[in-house]
Amino acid sequence: MEQIWQGLIKALEMLVQGDREVLGITLLTLKVSGMGTLISVLIGIPLGVFLALAVFPGRNAVVSLVNFGMGLPPVVVGLWVAIFLWRSGPLGFLNMIYTPAAIVVAQAIIAAPIVTGFTIAAIGQLNPKIRLQIIALGASRVQLLWLLVREARMGLLAAVIAGFGGVISEVGASMMVGGNIYGSTRVLTTATAMEVSKGNFDIAIALSVILMVLAYIVTFSLTMLQQRGRGL
Amino acid sequence: MLKRSVLVWVAIIVLAMALAGCQAKTEQAPRDTAKAPESKEIVLATTTSTQDSGLLDVLIPYFEKKTGYKVKPIAVGTGQALEQGKKGDADVLLTHAMSSEKPLVDEGVAVNYQLVMHNDFILVGPENDPAGVKQAGSSIEALKKIAEKGAVFVSRGDKSGTDTKEKSMWKTAQIDPKGKQWYQETGSGMGQTLTIANQKLGYTLTDRATFLAQQKNLKLVIVSEGDKDLLNIYHVMQVNPDKFARVNGAGGKAFVEYMVSPETQKIIEDFGKDKYGQSLFYPDAGKKVEELGK
Incomplete structure (x- = not known):
């Protein structure tokens, strides 16, 4: 119990004093996971909308693959990305292993199926008559898609929230492709794991609290955005 | 009105994320251009x-x-x-x-x-020393006692330097601990393994540096040390x-x-x-x- 208090006090200390090391790690976490989420959204929403609306043979197989991908273990993604990015790997010439960009790639791969899956569900849930009505009103294809996306925005924001939640919380992939390098690829989750193995439980608890606060702030902002739409 | 504010919010978030991305990129730029030699x-x-x-x-x-x-x-x-x-x-x-x-x-x-x-490597274990390892004349003796009593032994099991050392010591002791119920492999680093040994009241082989650095969290004590073949x-x-x-x-x-x-x-x-x-x-x-x- 005492350890928990020590950790909480340490967290407060770090936050109040604006510990530069922790601040750096926190900003990096936000940057990397933000970028990873952004890329997954840029891939996942268009892909999800397409899969929700398109009719083609094998569609169900593709959708089931996406649904399967929603549960991809981060450590598996990390391993595969690492295999490709290691110097000895096929993409080794990019010199990307152990950089923040490598984590962004791994996290985008983790989050993309999540965002896609949620998007398929969000668009699929819309009343099919809406589509017919919009077309009947003479909308162009682009206008139709835009209106559908607007109509499904609550579900789509849920997709973004879930995607972000998936990447901010993962440690396996970041550790493997980032290497937990101080000042470069040490994010909150890998730093927490490292402090545990160093036996610095107070710092580890402090970092975990900071991670949760950060995740909550971002999720809160997205939720505000999502629920604002309710009045419409 | 509300619609517009939603759009503004979206724009702000996307912009912020893109900005964060740009920063990440500019940081990497010099790294990417400085290639191999x-x-x-x-x-x-x-x-x-x-x-x-x-x-x-x-x-x-x-x-x-x-x-x-x-x-x-x-x-x-x-x-x-x-x-x-x-x-x-x-x-x-x-x-x-x-x-x-x-x-x-x-x-x-x-x-x-x-x-x-x-x-050097040291053998650490619970204070009450259930296998009576402290009386052993050497580290190999110590392992034999642990095996005899079936006391919990926590191994790194990760092919690390410490793990390699431990495996060779079992070999010298002519004991094959693999698969025995009292022999538990963590597959993780030294710090983590010490924590696990601490929680399970087990013995483990550790390098002295990690043990000293972590001692504040551990109830384990040194039960065997000083052998010449325990050099790390x-x-x-x-x-x-x-x-x-x-x-x-x-x-x-x-x-x-x-x-x-x-x-x-x-x-x-x-x-x-x-x-x-x-x-x-x-x-x-x-x-x-x-x-x-x-």
Whole structure:
């Protein structure tokens, strides 16, 4: 119990004093996971909308693959990305292993199926008559898609929230492709794991609290955005 | 009105994320342009004990300041570190399992192989010492007692330097602990393994540095130490740049030279003295392995 208090006090200390090391790690976490989420959204929403609306043979197989991908273990993604990015790997010439960009790639791969899956569900849930009505009103294809996306925005924001939640919380992939390098690829989750193995439980608890606060702030902002739409 | 504000919000968030992305990119830009030969970056694959004891946090900043290189330390078990060296995925290795290092040197994968420092392995266990290990004459005796009593023994089980050492000790004791109920393999680093041994009231083999650094969290005590064959010897070596096109030869060389320089050796000797009252590692540059522990 005492350890928990020590950790909480340490967290407060770090936050109040604006510990530069922790601040750096926190900003990096936000940057990397933000970028990873952004890329997954840029891939996942268009892909999800397409899969929700398109009719083609094998569609169900593709959708089931996406649904399967929603549960991809981060450590598996990390391993595969690492295999490709290691110097000895096929993409080794990019010199990307152990950089923040490598984590962004791994996290985008983790989050993309999540965002896609949620998007398929969000668009699929819309009343099919809406589509017919919009077309009947003479909308162009682009206008139709835009209106559908607007109509499904609550579900789509849920997709973004879930995607972000998936990447901010993962440690396996970041550790493997980032290497937990101080000042470069040490994010909150890998730093927490490292402090545990160093036996610095107070710092580890402090970092975990900071991670949760950060995740909550971002999720809160997205939720505000999502629920604002309710009045419409 | 509301619709517009939603759009504004979306725009703000997207912009913020894109901005964050740009920043991340500008930071990487110099790294990407500085490609292989004249790269200022070196990947150091090393054992967990150098990170978990805090030694790397002291050594690397000095090195970076002195030489302008940027070190990427990847703290994994010695087994994995050597494996990364074999594939040319690291530039320089700092490890502690001579029997596994030797093949790399023989094959010419590792060059500039230098003795850096040593400390020793110790057997730690619960205070009440259920297997009566403290009475054992040697560490091998100790293992025999543990096996006889079936007392919990927590093993790294990760092919690290410590793990390699432990396996060879069981071999000497002519015991095959694999699969026995009292023998538990964690597959994780030294720090984590000590925590697990602590929780399970088990015995484990650890390097002295990690144990001292973690002692504040542990109820474990040293039950066997001081054997000559418990020496824990660290070597630094370059991954051969002639074998792998992308290995940073100059950077690796600079790091090896730094590790054996008198200045660094002094830092190693002083490391931990203020906190633990004793050195965690003993500098050995220029010595021969046979001279150690005498």
